Amino acid sequence: MTKFSDLDLDPKVLKAIEEAGYETPTPIQAGAIPHALQGKDVLGIAQTGTGKTASFTLPMITMLAKGRARARMPRSLVLCPTRELAAQVAENFDTYAKYVKLSKALLIGGVSFKEQDLLIDKGVDVLIATPGRLLDHFERGKLLLTGVQVMVVDEADRMLDMGFIPDIERIFSLTPFTRQTMFYSATMAPEIERITNTFLSAPARIEVARQATTSETIEQGVVMFKGSRRDREASEKRQLLRSLIEAEGDALTNAIVFCNRKTDVDIVAKSLKKHGFDAAPIHGDLEQSQRTRTLDGFRDGTLKLLIASDVAARGLDVPSVSHVFNFDVPSHSEDYVHRIGRTGRAGRKGKALMICIPRDEKNLADIERLVEKTIPRIEPPAGSAPAAIEDDESTERSxxxxxxxxxxxxxxxxxxxxxxxxxxxxxxxxxxxxxxxxxxxxxxxxxxxxxxxxxxxxxxxxxxxxxxxxxxxxxxxxxxxxxxxxxxxxx
The missing domain is CATH 1.20.1270 (Substrate Binding Domain Of Dnak; Chain:A; Domain 2)
Structure with missing residues (x-):
């Protein structure tokens, strides 16, 4: 069996890996790291939770250990679709580069331009950014990308969903043609494949799992639900969610509840808190400081239920999430894979439950077609029948x-x-x-x-x-x- 010590990584990096408690690389790490260390372009395709972040941070630290950054000219660039994922990548660099003198900067929205400009002016070895904020700095004349030696695009399919592909193409055009490029995605949509054919040169393709598969360690289930009346459907659905959470008992240590719309995230979080649950919302419209506090609380265990939009479906590295609840059936079938991938990570057992109303049955069929399996139907918990449901918020609004x-x-x-x-x-x-x-x-x-x-x-x-x-x-x-x-x- 391959070990990290067999991958020709810098000894200082290996020491940091050992202190982090890792000894054996995951399949995506074992496949990508040797090619990356040889300077080849890499196209990595793997489901979420397989260790893709370390598969590019470890070789980057080894390659950048020698050399020096110049002002406003970063030596490497990592592009991420969301602030949370960018922050997670930055934490990985902190963990594995603790014995290597490398400077880094995190360019994300919700943070002062002035603070970020000061870091860039000093010169950084690793620049981690979201596409929009990166281009903001470039257009203000505060950043040059002509010195980028290694460029990484993480969660490329999420970039596509969020409309970042034009920005990605522009950023590629601003970097040197001789750069090394690493491209990671959970799925390969036609648009993603077009970009890889355009900007990657003879890449080493590492595909460690069939595209859009769900982990075998995750127990899945769906409740087919129909409200007693159309005007009561939303409140009855929230009551069903509460019943599902309560039915899990002590087996539920923490959970993420996914909603399709930001407004529903706030409503569900408020409803759960009103009924005595420890819950907090997170979505793109919240202030960055509030999002950071909420995530920190969820990671350290002081927050039990995280109510999230798909902004949290990617990049949340909380290994011990016991449950995922899909309050809504995802509109895009690929999002189901990423959502439930928040549980059952690193070989642990997990459970993913979903509520499906009649008008979402088409989306459910798309998901089952994608994952090539039928999601088991489960009965709602006792006491959650629509006739017995009455939500306080709905009553107040009525x-x-x-x-x-x-x-x-x-x-x-x-x-x-x-x-x-x-x-x-x-x-x-x-x-x-x-x-x-x-x-x-x-x-x-x-x-x-x-x-x-x-x-x-x-x-x-x-x-x-x-x-x-x-x-x-x-x-x-x-x-x-x-x-x-x-x-x-x-x-």
């Missing part, structure tokens, strides 16, 4: 809507009664106006105009009480205003 409806109803009633009372007034006035006073001599010239009044004018006269008043003219209207056009022309 009462609030009811209150608003009653307010609108009372206002509408008052408005209708007001209109009804006004509609009766013209009838009284019309009766009083049926016997008009004899026309005065001074007003006879205006009679032709009154005989040609339109309906609106008649209604206006009735509202004003009949007689000789004209709406808007007051009691003393000059007689010439009421003359018709023809009369003025012939007079």
């Amino acid at each position: 009462e609030s809507r009811s209150g608003r409806s009653e307010g609108r109803s009372s206002r509408s009633s008052r408005s209708r009664s007001s209109r009804s009372s006004r509609s009766q007034e013209p009838e009284v006035q019309t009766e009083a106006a049926q016997a008009p006073a004899p026309a005065r001599e001074d007003d006879r010239r205006s009679e032709p105009t009154r005989s040609n009044r339109n309906d609106r004018g008649d209604r206006g006269d009735r509202r004003s009480g009949g007689g000789e008043k004209v709406v808007g003219m007051g009691d003393h209207m000059p007689s010439f205003i009421a003359l018709s056009f023809d009369e003025r022309m012939t007079s």
Whole structure:
């Protein structure tokens, strides 16, 4: 069996690996590290949780141990799709480069540009960044990529999902043609394959597992759920989630609950906390400091339930996650593989449960087609039947809507009664106006105009009480205003 000591790594790196408690490399590490150390381009395809990060950090540290970085010109570049994954890669460099004098910088959003500029100005051996923040620094003239010797693209398929491929192509064009490139992905979509054919030169392809497979150490299950009523479906689904969590008992040490939408992440986290569960949300709209605190709490065990969007499906290295709950069936079947890959890592046992409502059955079929297996159907826990479900938040919102409806109803009633009372007034006035006073001599010239009044004018006269008043003219209207056009022309 291959050991790390057989891979021609720097002795200082081997010492750090030994202190971290590792002795035997994973298949992706054993396959990629020798090619990387020879300076070849590498295309690594492996499911999540197989040790891809160490497969490029270890050879990079060995190769960069000799040499010196220049200001604003990093010697190597690692691109990651999310802040969390970038931070995890930085932690790996800290762990394995503790005995090697290498400088690094982490360029991610939510952190001051000034602090990052100071690090870049000093010169860094390893630059770890998300594509957007990297290009921000480049466009501000604070960074040059002409000195990059090694470039790594991590989780390339996630880059594709997040729309980063144009940025990746631009970054490739800014780096030297002679660079060494390592490209890692869990799946190989056609767009990803096009990029690898364009920017990698005769890469060594290491594929340690069939694309988009799930680990055999993960017990999977899905609950087919239908709400009692459409307006109650969301609250009943949250109650079912709580029942599933409670049914696991002591076997659940910590868990990640995945939702498709950021708004649902907040709602589910709030609902769980309201019902006494230790839960906190994490998604892309939260401040970076809050995301970091939440992840740190989940890693050190002070937080039990992490409610997440797919921003956390990649790059979360928490080896002891016991459960994953898919509150929603993922819209993209590949995301299911990455989500449940957060549990059952490093040979441990894990459990992944999912809730499927009728309109998500097509997505469930896509997932089963991708993983080439049928996910076992399980019965919901006792006491989670829709008829017995009532969520506090839903009740509060229902009462609030009811209150608003009653307010609108009372206002509408008052408005209708007001209109009804006004509609009766013209009838009284019309009766009083049926016997008009004899026309005065001074007003006879205006009679032709009154005989040609339109309906609106008649209604206006009735509202004003009949007689000789004209709406808007007051009691003393000059007689010439009421003359018709023809009369003025012939007079």
